[in-house]
Amino acid sequence: MIDGMVLWRRQQPAEPPWPGLSPETPLPAVDYFRLGAVRLLQPEEVLASRLPDGVAEVAAYCNTLAWVGSEYFGRLGRDFGSLGVLITVGIKPNRRTKLWCEVVDGEIPDDVWDVFVGLLRGAGDKIRPEVTAAVALTLECLLGAGPSITFPVTPAAWEQAISLNTRGLGVPDELFEIVFAD
Numbered sequence: 001m002i003d004g005m006v007l008w009r010r011q012q013p014a015e016p017p018w019p020g021l022s023p024e025t026p027l028p029a030v031d032y033f034r035l036g037a038v039r040l041l042q043p044e045e046v047l048a049s050r051l052p053d054g055v056a057e058v059a060a061y062c063n064t065l066a067w068v069g070s071e072y073f074g075r076l077g078r079d080f081g082s083l084g085v086l087i088t089v090g091i092k093p094n095r096r097t098k099l100w101c102e103v104v105d106g107e108i109p110d111d112v113w114d115v116f117v118g119l120l121r122g123a124g125d126k127i128r129p130e131v132t133a134a135v136a137l138t139l140e141c142l143l144g145a146g147p148s149i150t151f152p153v154t155p156a157a158w159e160q161a162i163s164l165n166t167r168g169l170g171v172p173d174e175l176f177e178i179v180f181a182d
Helices: 044-050 056-076 110-122 156-164 173-179
Strands: 006-008 033-040 083-092 096-104 135-143
Touching: 033 056, 056 083, 056 110, 056 135, 083 173, 096 110, 096 156, 156 173
Parallel strands: none
Antiparallel strands: 006 033, 033 135, 083 096, 083 135
């Protein structure tokens, strides 16, 4: 745990999460996209009270997002250099989610990026975690060797909301009133 955040590192490759695909589905020979780390942005005791089924659903959802990136970039077969992709997920009750996605230390063409973000938003519909109150997490994903700089702690939209607010905002509860309003 770092500054109240729990770090979870994936130890095994994700299995394909939806019907029609199986672990036997050939994956690209080159690992273009992989999950580096997952940061849970709340203390463990808060998460425990907000995740009625524990962290299993969160882990499955993170694996699904990472698998989508691996499949998409693997099938493109293009080298975009060494960079990072920051995927921040907000989850509210009734399985409502919002994604904030950013490239870290590099560039991906808009036509490639827009398709990728669209695929992420549609992924994992059936396995989105159920929560009793707001939960936030960040996936640090790597293309090539990954970025040469440190991943940001939060996405730019969150930083902007925080900088415009004169009072402290709790993550995610007060912050979501601004960046993930109903």
